[in-house]
Amino acid sequence: MRIEHASNLGRRLGRQALRSVLLCGIAATPFVAGTAAAQTAPAASEQAGEVEEVVVTGVRAAIQSSIQQKKNATVVSDVLAADDIGDLPALSIGEAIETITGAATHREKGGASEIAVRGLGPYLGSTTFNGREATNGSGDRSVNFSMFPSELINTVAIYKSQRADFVEGGVAGIIDMQTLKPLDFGKRRIQLEGRGIYQGYDQRLADENGLGWRGTFSYVDQFDVGALGRIGLSVGVQKGKSNNPEELFSSSSTWSACNATIAVGTTANCTEVSPGSYASGATPAGTPFYLTTGSRTFIQFNEHDDRESVFTALQWRPNDDISVNFDYQQSTYEFIEARQQLNLSETMRGYGSSAVYTDEGVLQKYSGNSTLESTPLYRDQIEQYEGGGLNVAWDATDRLSLALDYGWSDTFRSRMDREVRLRSNATDIYGVAVPGVINGQRVAYTFDATQGDVPTITLNPLFDVNDADNFSAAARLRRTEQVREDEITATRLDGTYRLADTGLLDVKFGARRSEHEFRDINQDRREYNITSASAIASANLACRLPQFPQSDFLSDASGKPITSWATFDSICLFENLIGTADPGRNADTRAIGNRDMTETTTAFYALADFDTELAGMPLSGNFGLRYVKTEVQSTGLRGGFDVITNPDSTIQLVSNGQFDTLTFDSESEEWLPSVNLALDVTEKARVRLGLFRAMSRPDPEDLGAGRTINLESGTSFATPEDAIRSVTANGNPAMTPLMSWNADLSFEYYLNRDSMFSAAVFLKKFQGGFENVVVNDTYTIDGQSVTVPVIVTETSDEESDIFGFELTGAHRFSNLPAPFDGLGVKASYSYADSSFETEDLRLGDQTDAATGVVTPGIIDPVDIFGLSKHVFSGSLYYEMGPIELQGIVKYRSGYYQQFVGAAAQNRVVREATVMDFRASYRVNDNLSFSFEGSNLNNEPRVEDMPIPGSVREVHLYGPRYYLGARYRF
Incomplete structure (x- = not known):
């Protein structure tokens, strides 16, 4: 049952009505088109004098398309693209993205989920779908990429430098997924694809689930509709069922330091130590300790997945000046x-x-x-x-073009x-x-x-x-x-x-x-x-x-x-x-932990594209400025209290079992300048420079307004303020965006359609963390106005740096004698290092929110969320006639993985190497078969807490195998 608020019901019904009308229009398109003239584009075989074209397919085609799109981009970027629908060389969009330079994924259920770009966690990035912001169900601003079938997406790009007309929100970068535009595609395509899925651990189950499956249908066509112009239609449908057996050893997410000099009796817990006990002298400095947790668990899974997806697009060009x-x-x-x-x-x-x-x-x-x-x-x-x-x-005039978008x-x-x-x-x-x-x-x-x-x-x-x-x-x-x-x-x-x-x-x-x-x-x-x-x-x-x-x-x-x-x-x-x-x-x-937040953004931008020369070399690029105003309104609850007057005229607070509604408003304004330059040193060599300021907003769940009032022990107080020990906040609506200044410099060399090399260096100076501060909130309790201090999390002013570099290369060995001329390789490596330190919530440095005094922690901090110093992906592919083989290796060094939800202690994921394999055979232009395997080396996901080496969780998923057939016409 969905959550619904009466104030939003009218707007929702209006939006749903608009969507229904548009979807009905799409459904009617083939019938309208059927009364019009047939496709006017003649078949290739009917065009006299046409030179025979060599058709490139599979991995090679995707690499060629990716190289071309990277070359044509106006910003520093990396792209994975396919010219035909369903041709992305990956089993999922997450796995596709992790083959892009500088992108690394966090694995859940054996597959790629959250994406970290250039060593920055998902909260410092942004994801768009067809250029529009994408939502998710996690409470943060990352995206569940498993929701998007790779068979229905044609391009995934990571924009690593910003442009003034981009939707704001990417300190790390913007991940943009694009679906096919049917008129631009320019040909009819009907495609059926089916995959059988076998999970390696399924055979261990006492009641085996058997094969899973995934079926995809897609249809792309274009129609002349007479005086109404041309219409293009694209429809993709996917349905699938599978299972994900998993094996897990886990522990509690709360870890303590135990005093190693005090023996623990058989009926007692260990004696804990903390930064505070060391600082106060209650525990002698240098006393040894060991880290342990309150519980340990073995977990066996039996799991079933059911997925359905529908993607559709309609393009209409009534004339040369209008496109819908x-x-x-x-x-x-x-x-x-x-x-x-x-x-x-x-x-x-x-x-x-x-x-x-x-x-x-x-x-x-x-x-x-x-x-x-x-x-x-x-x-x-x-x-x-x-x-x-x-x-x-x-196109209003020869010079002026306008575009209106609702999404x-x-x-x-x-x-x-x-x-x-x-x-x-x-x-x-x-x-x-x-x-x-x-x-x-x-x-x-x-x-x-x-x-x-x-x-x-x-x-x-x-x-x-x-x-x-x-x-x-x-x-x-x-x-x-x-x-x-x-x-x-x-x-x-x-x-x-x-x-x-x-x-x-x-x-x-x-x-x-x-x-x-x-x-x-x-x-x-x-x-x-x-x-x-x-x-x-x-x-x-x-x-x-x-x-x-x-x-x-x-x-x-x-x-x-x-x-x-x-x-x-x-x-x-x-x-x-x-x-x-x-x-x-x-x-x-109703509960104090619930959230009801509305974030309204207003933005304006101006951008200029230019093309000139520098020392006789072509220089192109853009410069611009974006203004962003963000307004947040957050509504929360706190427990209601009655003021009871004692016989001696003192008072006490007594919970009345009701809730009081609290509403907080805040706003911020930011200016985001950007400059992107591309210098063509030669016809094949290009140097790019990106300078920009970027912003990343706090996670929606961090903007909650609920307040828990904790009462002092006792029954006699002079004022309501005296009766309140503390107020706990479940968010801070006034939290401001994280800002950064960024510089990117890259060198790109394009040898031919199959081969390129690029090297990039980047530097980011940003506000990369949060701190606890004391603010005064005013409440009305039983008709009396009460002002009490509340500790909330606020965006830190502390700056930190990230420096890194990236290397990308792709080459097909066409110059080798047959049959070795079918070999090709694509590889990327990313290095990043940060000066930022994340202290453990319980055992790291402790800052007094009121005085600013820092109590030193007893364990070392970790890096910023998502930072892996080393990320590598490489693939070796081979094409010989209708046969294509590809081996893929992905490596990510250890990283700090933040928990979603309430603040928790530091969790570090150990380094991992995952190996995949793909093979396909084209029977003819219409029919092909494929075999794919993921996590063939059965790499576990191992987590430590709160320091490296102290194991908290071990996940094992087993390898997975896919056998598929595709028919297109």
Whole structure:
């Protein structure tokens, strides 16, 4: 169920009506065209005197198109392009982007997800679809690239320097995805493509899912419609089902430092130390410590994906002066996960003096005891993307052109979890004592992280973790739902005035107005605790699984993990313990953590293109200025309180169970100058220079307005201010954009259509972080005005630098004798280094928001979000007649990966190398077959926290294989 606000309902219905009318127009196009004349473009074979053309296809064609588009660009950029629909050489758009120089992806579910450009995380970049801002369901400004099928996208470009007419928002760069324009395509194309998908880990499942599949249909055509001119139509539809089995070792996201000089008793947690305890002298300076977390979990997945996409475009040219373009994209992605989790929930307990650790505090070995929990979870998540727009371009005179564009992008995401916990206990479900249980419900174990990525955890052999009878206590059921809606609507007007007989070719100008709405139910939770032993026993017997859901669990991981445990059906447990599979949301889903934010942007720009000479060499480029005004209105909630007067005239605050609505407004203004130069040193060599100022806005979820009032202990206070200990903010609507000054210099050499080389250096000086500050908020409590200090996160004024360089090369060895003349290579390498430091939330430097005093941290900081110093992608391809082979290698060095949502401690992803392979065979001009494999080397994703070497998570996805056929005519 979508979130809806009455104030927005009218506008939404109006937009939906407009979209419906436009879509009906598209549906009617073929019928209108059928009454008109047939295509007027003659077939190539009918054109007398035409020279036979060598048709280049596949990887080579994509590389040629990419080289040409890079050469023609007016900014520093890198492009991956295909001349024909469905010809991008990648299985997904994320995987396509990570072959572009300087782009690196974060892997989720075995595939590419978020994109970091030039060592800067997604929050410092921007993504557009057909030139319009794209939304997502994550609460940040990154984009879920898995929503966009590669078969229906023709071009992906990363613009690394800015231009005044670009939509603002890219300190790192702008990633722009483009779909095909049917009139520009210029030919009829009907295409059917099907892929069978096999997941390498599927064979391990006790109940195998079998082959997945993905089917794509696309149709492109052009029609003469008499006096109405020409119409082009493009329609693409994709449907697919697959599964993504995954194996995971995980830990809590909260890590502590334990005093290594104090032994931990068998019934207690370790003694923590912190920057504050060192600074106060409570802990002697130099006292050794080790890093540990509160819980460790083994997770087995059984997952199903269901995807649907529809992309369509309509082009109409009634005459030579007017062009009308409409495009629409709709994509739905739903997945269902059945997780089986074994949780050691007390992993800071009972160490004694057994801890073995490094000088940096990485815990290597220890002995402890913990409650064990079998926790099945059923997750159902659906994400829907809808976007598109209408563009009308008019050549008003020989010199003046105008274009009006309206576009929208809307993402809706709902995630619902149903999780049940069953704990170990001193007695089983029959009341019989369980061997190996101590202290009521705990089991002794040893931990050894020296044998591989996944720690070896050995339980007391007297306790049988595979016996479902032993999980008999403390049943807890949670139904948790998160709902987000992210929508952008924008209108822009662009004009171009062409100049004559001057070095200035034309002057461009324009304005844009957009409205970005972000609303969410951050976490609606219903929780049930069942203590009845008989009820738990009955549900346990009814809902236990007959066997562990897979074999060889985590067998590919280095280390010796637990490989199986007693498992249960979570939906069955819900039905047995509370009488329903889904109790639904709370009647009132209002919460302080919810967000309701509207960001309105107004922008104007002026830009001049020029073409002249410098020392006899052609010099072209552009310079311009963009003005951006951003207005934010954020509405949130805080708990309501009544003021109670005591007999002695003092007061106390008492929660009344109600919510008060808070609305905050803020605005900012920025000027963004830009200069781009291209000097043609020779016919093949070009030097580019880009100088620009860029901005990146805070994530929508960081602009929340909710406030939690924390009360002082006690009942007698002189004023309401005295009764308030602190106010916790879940966002800051006044947070300003991150600004940067940027310089890019690149050298490009174009040997021929198949071969090029480029080298680029870049420098960025930007505000790359945030700091906590104290602001005064005024509230009305029971009719009294109360002003209290609130700690909020604000954009930092601290500047940091990023310096880096990039190398890109592509070459086909056409000069070699056959059959080696079919060899080709494309490779890119990016290096980036930053002076920015991200301190750990709990164990790093601590700054007093009121005084500015810094307490030194006890662990080292990490780099800026997303920064990998080294990123490499390379492919070697071979064409021989109808056969094409391609091997791809992608490498990314370690990087800091920020959590989405509330602030958390530092998470570092280790370096990874992923190998893919593609092969295709063209039977004829119409029919071709393909075989593709991804993650062939089964590279895991390993995460450390809060410092490198201290493992938190290990993900294994296994290789994946695709067998496909395509027929086009």
